């Protein structure tokens with residue numbers, strides 16, 4: 001029984017410690033915003049933050065989680081959107097939408113470190129996040145857009 | 154009770170039905186109404202509704218799968234236009250399986266005539282075939298037909314709803330219907346007072362539906378403008394529910410493991426090691442594979458890897474080499490089709506220069522982002538299924554068959570799909586979930602395919618080879634003779650959809666080659682079908698995904714042999730044959746500033762393909778860098794006839810191109826010892842943020858006739874445009890995919 005802090009709340013998961021965080025979230029806690037795409041760190045769909053750092057939750061055993069976890073559910077809700085999520089909507093990024101939780105978590109970590117990323121910095125940060133619908137041009141636009149709005153705010 | 158209005162155009166009737174607290178508007182097929190898919194509400198029979206208005210809201214029902222293509226928003230906008238409502242004020246629901254939701258446009262696509270040449274009588278005949286399709290259970294999202302299918306039906310339903318609601322208001326107020334207006338979801342009386350639709354809905358149920366003329370295009374307020382998609386906020390917040398997100402009280406998580414020798418038998422298995430894994434509860438025999446049931450998906454997938462199997466072999470060739478040798482043999486045999494056979498394709502015209510080239514493309518997996526998955530709960534006398542699929546009637550039938558129940562005892566929910574690209578047009582993932590649930594009566598269970606399980610099992614895009622011979626003279630092609638050979642993608646699908654194998658020559662196998670708008674006096678395309686038992690099926694753009702590369706690459710080789718600019722070469726042969734296609738090519742020339750010359754270290758290629766009724770041209774620019782070749786820039790032009798939602802069309806075009814580039818650069822499914830070799834994204838990569846070209850400009854033309862598809866036509870030109878650009882950069886022809894085997898790309 002692992003004890004975690006997720007989106008600011010203390011949670012315990014009734015699964016063995018070796019189960020990856022991804023599945024503790026999805027199957028143990030019914031927090032399905034974080035997605036499964038590959039299970040081998042090759043797609044980025046499962047990206048969450050641990051202690052503010054973007055990590056692939058399919059690769060971290062729930063017993064090894066080293067700090068507070070933030071998931072897409074902790075970034076904002078349809079009623080209370082973060083600036084980044086609003087930029088995603090304004091730029092009409094999602095097609096099927098399945099990869100977008102991971103994209104947004106990766107982008108949030110990028111913007112926290114690099115408030116005004118260049119195109120090269122976006123390439124470097126986002127290269128691990130696959131989108132089979134090919135929404136990349138709009139992801140890029142949304143990141144630039146959010147960066148600008150965050151600075152104005 | 155239900156009421157029927159006048160026949161709108163030739164082929165369908167407007168109908169209404171009372172529903173609890175309101176009214177449903179829909180469209181009947183003219184010949185014979187199909188049985189209603191909605192369960193009767195309060196003793197009333199509901200029909201095949203597209204718009205339901207009750208006390209709470211106006212809801213549009215979209216019987217189309219949402220796989221990312223934005224179909225739900227476009228269909229809502231069609232209704233909103235006639236209803237005088239803001240599209241965002243409509244609620245959207247996915248329709249249940251129902252014969253009445255037949256796909257009218259897909260019938261037209263089954264005709265063996267090049268799309269750009271479809272004449273009126275052929276379109277009418279196609280519509281007739283589609284009416285027949287209704288009786289054959291064709292509720293299908295596919296073939297890029299959704300917008301064309303809904304274009305008339307949704308607007309007629311909207312117009313009829315508006316006028317019938319006005320009639321209800323007229324009777325209440327004692328004024329003539331013509332004295333009333335509609336605005337913002339309400340009928341407006343002459344004195345300016347407002348009667349919301351939701352308040353009039355119950356009255357409207359008792360009135361014969363009024364049919365109305367559709368609004369002319371120049372009166373449209375929403376159609377033709379980019380609409381915000383209703384699914385953006387849920388998808389940006391992780392609250393959108395995909396198949397894999399279904400969670401039910403007491404649900405178990407299961408992983409599927411099937412024979413890697415596809416279609417081979419399971420002679421036996423030993424589950425003892427799997428059952429030792431923490432979290433694993435049961436291993437259930439599914440006949441040709443097993444499901445490992447656990448407390449979570451990860452334990453289930455580990456368990457599935459720990460089961461030891463005695464697998465029988467498949468009945469197809471064991472290696473890629475043998476498969477392609479079978480294509481070679483088929484190519485030497487008789488042709489399955491020669492849809493294009495013009496002039497004399499056997500004789501080299503006098504004074505012409507001969508050109509020859511052979512091509513090959515590999516088998517491909519769809520690799521949609523969400524691995525296959527479905528959830529089911531069996532109650533003994535009924536079964537409930539959650540499955541993101543493109544063919545709900547068939548999925549319901551499959552679940553019924555597994556449970557030994559009537560289709561009426563199946564409740565099928567269709568959640569959002571994390572990509573489809575053709576893979577969700579099959580019933581297998583639904584069927585296995587139902588089979589498992591029957592063994593676990595009373596317990597809901599979600600059956601997940603690991604990425605490896607998904608990738609190592611078809612239905613694959615078939616591999617293919619081509620052998621082209623052509624001739625050029627005075628800067629023009631005077632001969633083109635192409636032979637295409639491979640497994641055919643669509644017969645297995647049609648057999649599953651209709652219950653019989655399609656007779657006659659296979660159009661899908663050669664589309665993208667036989668149907669291109671070029672005036673070449675001597676031209677022939679012959680299709681040679683190799684019959685192998687490997688499961689194959691449609692993959693975004695189907696035959697055009699193969700033939701778009703073969704055909705257009707060869708045109709580029711002929712242009713080079715003729716000493717002509719490759720874009721001008723195509724344009725010259727196209728402009729009299731099909732001015733609409735020529736306009737698209739002109740548009741991409743202008744957008745990209747095409748001069749036919751590129752500086753050192755830069756290469757450019759152009760390609761064109763007419764597919765699903767939409768001509769698309771793409772220009773790709775590649776740069777030589779220290780890290781390798783970079784796909785730097787892209788320009789796209791397309792003419793979907795009418796652009797109902799330009800923003801969404803752009804997204805489909807650049808997304809379709811990215812899908813084609815991913816395959817062109819990286820992807821192949823190869824076979825050794827009878828099993829697929831690629832497992833996951835580390836050996837089946839795709840275009841990523843850092844390798845996606847900058848999409849500099851997208852030009853959308855609107856010739857105005859008909860509505861072409863848009864979900865697929867962006868894909869076919871991508872591989873050829875890239876290969877042609879690589880030739881321009883390196884002088885080396887790229888005749889086999891994937892291109893990463895031959896060129897060093899930036900990764």
Ligand code: FES
Nearest residue numbers: 038039041044058
């Ligand atoms: S699921 Fe974790 S990276 Fe793909």
Ligand code: FES
Nearest residue numbers: 096097131132133
């Ligand atoms: S939006 Fe479909 S995979 Fe990214």
